[in-house]
Amino acid sequence: MPRFARLFEAAADTLNAYYQAVADNSIDSVMSLWIDEEFATCIRADGTHLHGLESIRAGLVKQFETQPVTIEPLDIRVYDSLGTVVYAIAEAHQPAEPASTPRMIFTTYVMVHERGEWRIAHIHASEMPLETAGQFAAKLRHGQGPLH
Structure with a gap:
């Protein structure tokens, strides 16, 4: 029997699906991406x-109601090992307004990696200090890359 490609074969697909679900304000879609x-x-x-x-669901519902955003990844660092992938990402969170x-x-x-799919087990977000965000943006504008 032929093997068919599975949804979220790559961890990056799960991350992209997360960004899309956040942009769509779809709590069910976001929660379907988490480890069970x-x-x-x-x-x-x-x-x-x-x-x-x-x-997590209750917190995200509240966040989606009070401050919906779209997320744009600006710099992505990937660390992977057997069964685990860690993304360290600098992101711009654009409010709906x-x-x-x-x-x-x-x-x-x-x-x-759980039952053939990549699932989110943990998210840790921290706001960049204003000075760091300014330096980051300046480096991006000058083509130096964000973390040089």
Whole structure:
């Protein structure tokens, strides 16, 4: 029997699906990307710690209602090993309000390979200090790369 490609064969597909689900404000789509374990955790850029899938869902529902965003990855570092991929990403979080200024966020995504799919096990986001965000943006504008 032929083997068919599985959804999220690559961890990058899961990350891209996460960004799309956040942009669509689709809590069900976001939650379908998480590992099916209660040890899942999320630390939001505002410092809120969410432990377990119910807590993560409730926190993300609140976030989607009060501050919907789209996320643009600006610099991606990937660390992988057998069954685990870690993404360290500098992101611009653009609020739904077009006139709003994007927030610069450092986010780490930990993904694990579970039952043939890459799933999110942990997200840790931290807001960049304004000085760091300014330096980061200046380097991008001058083509030096963000983390030189």
